[in-house]
Amino acid sequence: MDTMTPEQRHRCMSRIHGRDTLPEIRVRKRLFAEGWRFRVCDRRFPGRPDVVLAKARTIIDVRGCFWHRHGCAAATMPKTNVAFWMEKWSKNVKRDHRNEKAWRDAGWNVIVVWECALTGRCAERTLSRLCDALAKWAAEREAGARRRTPHRLELPRCRAA
Numbered sequence: 001m002d003t004m005t006p007e008q009r010h011r012c013m014s015r016i017h018g019r020d021t022l023p024e025i026r027v028r029k030r031l032f033a034e035g036w037r038f039r040v041c042d043r044r045f046p047g048r049p050d051v052v053l054a055k056a057r058t059i060i061d062v063r064g065c066f067w068h069r070h071g072c073a074a075a076t077m078p079k080t081n082v083a084f085w086m087e088k089w090s091k092n093v094k095r096d097h098r099n100e101k102a103w104r105d106a107g108w109n110v111i112v113v114w115e116c117a118l119t120g121r122c123a124e125r126t127l128s129r130l131c132d133a134l135a136k137w138a139a140e141r142e143a144g145a146r147r148r149t150p151h152r153l154e155l156p157r158c159r160a161a
């Protein structure tokens, strides 16, 4: 199942960082299957976030563990060009924080999904938690709740997996 128009796909592919990656596709397929409608690589926001769900006023940022320096086993250290990598990672991490702050300042909830949380037996649990949070936040909005601070949920690899 393809949940993107060719134009959306092109926009995604032309991003400098994190193309149309497998973890992102996994998240989008699940959301679509659960009836969520969303925009991908949304240009209206800094960093063109992966998934933007208006109904839950939520932005989902799927982060690759290597590129975005998650403190997990997948964030390996290359043997060569260490200085080059360190600078690149530092830029990525700073950009992640800057983008996330901008989204939250604009009143958007944020869910950070790490790539490692979408592998193996952990994946199903991660996707369920993601959908549960969205349903809860959308219901909150529907009930007219006004939040001073947007929600934030970070999904790393589950402990029990």
Ligand SMILES: [Zn+2]
Pocket: 065, 070, 071, 072, 073, 074, 075, 114, 115, 116, 117, 157
């Ligand atoms: Zn990780």
